[in-house]
Amino acid sequence: MPHSPQVLIVGAGPTGLALAAELAGTGVSCLVVDRHTERGTLSRACTVEPRTLELLDMRGRADDVLAAGLECPNPPLGNEDGHLDYGLLDTNFPFSLSIPQSRTEDALQKAAEKAGAELLFGTSVTGLEQDDSGVEVRMEGPAGPLTVRARYVVGCDGVYSTVREAIGVEYDGWNYEQSLMMADARLSSPPGPAEYARITRRGMAAFFPFKDGTYRIIVLDRQKFTVPADEPLTLEDLSESCAAILGLDAGIHDPLWLSRFRSSQRHAKNYRAGRVLLAGDAAHTHIPSGGQGLQTGIQDAFNLGWKLRLVIEGAAPDALLDSYEAERYPIAADTLRKTDLSFRFETSDGLPARILRKVTMWSMRIRAVHRLNVEHLSGHALRYPPDRGGRWVGRRVPDRPLAAPQAAGRLYELFRDGHFVLLGPDDRVPPAATAWSARLRTGVLAEPIGDRWPRHVLIRPDGYVAWAGRTPDAGLEGALHRWCGAPRPAAG
Numbered sequence: 001m002p003h004s005p006q007v008l009i010v011g012a013g014p015t016g017l018a019l020a021a022e023l024a025g026t027g028v029s030c031l032v033v034d035r036h037t038e039r040g041t042l043s044r045a046c047t048v049e050p051r052t053l054e055l056l057d058m059r060g061r062a063d064d065v066l067a068a069g070l071e072c073p074n075p076p077l078g079n080e081d082g083h084l085d086y087g088l089l090d091t092n093f094p095f096s097l098s099i100p101q102s103r104t105e106d107a108l109q110k111a112a113e114k115a116g117a118e119l120l121f122g123t124s125v126t127g128l129e130q131d132d133s134g135v136e137v138r139m140e141g142p143a144g145p146l147t148v149r150a151r152y153v154v155g156c157d158g159v160y161s162t163v164r165e166a167i168g169v170e171y172d173g174w175n176y177e178q179s180l181m182m183a184d185a186r187l188s189s190p191p192g193p194a195e196y197a198r199i200t201r202r203g204m205a206a207f208f209p210f211k212d213g214t215y216r217i218i219v220l221d222r223q224k225f226t227v228p229a230d231e232p233l234t235l236e237d238l239s240e241s242c243a244a245i246l247g248l249d250a251g252i253h254d255p256l257w258l259s260r261f262r263s264s265q266r267h268a269k270n271y272r273a274g275r276v277l278l279a280g281d282a283a284h285t286h287i288p289s290g291g292q293g294l295q296t297g298i299q300d301a302f303n304l305g306w307k308l309r310l311v312i313e314g315a316a317p318d319a320l321l322d323s324y325e326a327e328r329y330p331i332a333a334d335t336l337r338k339t340d341l342s343f344r345f346e347t348s349d350g351l352p353a354r355i356l357r358k359v360t361m362w363s364m365r366i367r368a369v370h371r372l373n374v375e376h377l378s379g380h381a382l383r384y385p386p387d388r389g390g391r392w393v394g395r396r397v398p399d400r401p402l403a404a405p406q407a408a409g410r411l412y413e414l415f416r417d418g419h420f421v422l423l424g425p426d427d428r429v430p431p432a433a434t435a436w437s438a439r440l441r442t443g444v445l446a447e448p449i450g451d452r453w454p455r456h457v458l459i460r461p462d463g464y465v466a467w468a469g470r471t472p473d474a475g476l477e478g479a480l481h482r483w484c485g486a487p488r489p490a491a492g
Helices: 014-024 050-058 063-068 101-115 162-166 235-246 289-312 318-347 351-363 367-378 411-415 431-439 476-484
Strands: 007-010 030-034 070-072 096-098 118-121 124-130 135-141 144-150 152-155 171-175 180-187 196-199 203-209 215-221 252-261 264-268 276-278 420-423 440-444 456-459 465-469
Touching: 007 014, 007 135, 007 144, 014 030, 014 101, 014 289, 050 063, 050 289, 050 411, 063 101, 101 118, 124 162, 135 152, 152 162, 152 289, 162 276, 180 235, 203 235, 215 235, 235 252, 264 318, 289 318, 318 351, 411 420, 411 440, 420 431, 420 476, 431 440, 431 476, 456 476, 465 476
Parallel strands: 007 030, 007 152, 030 118, 152 276, 420 440
Antiparallel strands: 070 096, 124 135, 135 144, 171 264, 180 215, 180 252, 196 203, 203 215, 420 456, 456 465
16 A cells, blocks of 8 residues: 655656656655556657756756667758758757657656655556645555545646546647558668658658667658558558658568557646646647657656645745746647647648748758757747746756866756755855755856856756846845745754
8 A cells, every 4th residue: 555645646657757756856755656557668759859858967867868869969851951950059968869758768767766756557546636735536556446645646647637637627629630650660771861851742751760770760641641540550551651752662670569640739728726737748738740748748847846845845835836837838838839830841732831841941051040940849949937037037047067166067966956056156155045045055156158147047946047137136035935935044
């Protein structure tokens, strides 16, 4: 019988496991339950983008993901010579990491269990009720019915979320009519370069290599859009489509799995109902264009994790959790809009669409346009609403080496324990910050972030600006009250 955790996470996919590692890593007890008895091998996500890697790096959890993946610094655009240049990014991870979702989940599960999270597979949620102090969750497990009480519940249980249904949140959107094809297999004659994609009159075909020598194959064949998604996909059918689209035989063989699928675009109307919250595909789902689904889910976890911790510790009011939806909802809405445009761009064959594709490919030769597209795909363009905090608030802070007289290291390494970090021009602790020393690193010097950045920057545990100013007395104390709650100096 599992204990009564502070947080119950429903769903052991990338979002749930990332959130479990976040919470357990900072002392919050959490239980993860999943209805499956074992993890499936058919996984659609196949990339981890730079911003997601940066977040994992902040907690010291990027190495296992990197070890299982293959760096792709120049993802293809879909024409003969076009590609994206991730070298334009200001990051320690100037590439898209090609990795099966199952391997990403392996690394995240290892991190969650190492941090102390408890995982329970083969266990389905059958109902829940909440009151002012917690949530009673009824479940059916291998040993029969059980009930667990938690202070908070987070539904990370996917598109068909039981948690979302239990709290009565609408999941609006639509299904696409087109049937697409996907597989993991080996290639005897892989086209070059290693990552390969082409859009032609017949459709689109893409090959993304994995570290084990297999390839993720994604095919949009306009002549087969009407094939039912539940009709089994054969190796012969997949090979015929690839050859017709590309004009070459890649020698597809030894498939690990093959599948047809239809995508959908859906968004939950709310991410929170009292003590129950939604994250990942339970809150939003969209087509796999650009590999943004896994990124959005893991970034949900990093946004929510530190806020839940502060509320559970009593350091911040319950209202802090409302900022989770306020920040993440518009990000997901924008992602849905962009992926929908991308899907229509890839699947349409009318004259306007063909002209638009040519214009888009040509525009990518313009450095500013190219950089903007790379920043959006990588996650670097993500910004939370500045609200009343000024133009710097909500921006991502890039990693920088620490400056003397501090020990050697990097700025991101200071976030291992989930604290806030206050950068300044010297190592003096501003008087306005001393009352929050229990959850704030002060006196931090680093190499300049950028020429126009303010001298003092308060950085949240997820690496975004909470406050910035020329002097520490210009709003710092108000920002600390807002994000960190009541003052609490370190003991001793």
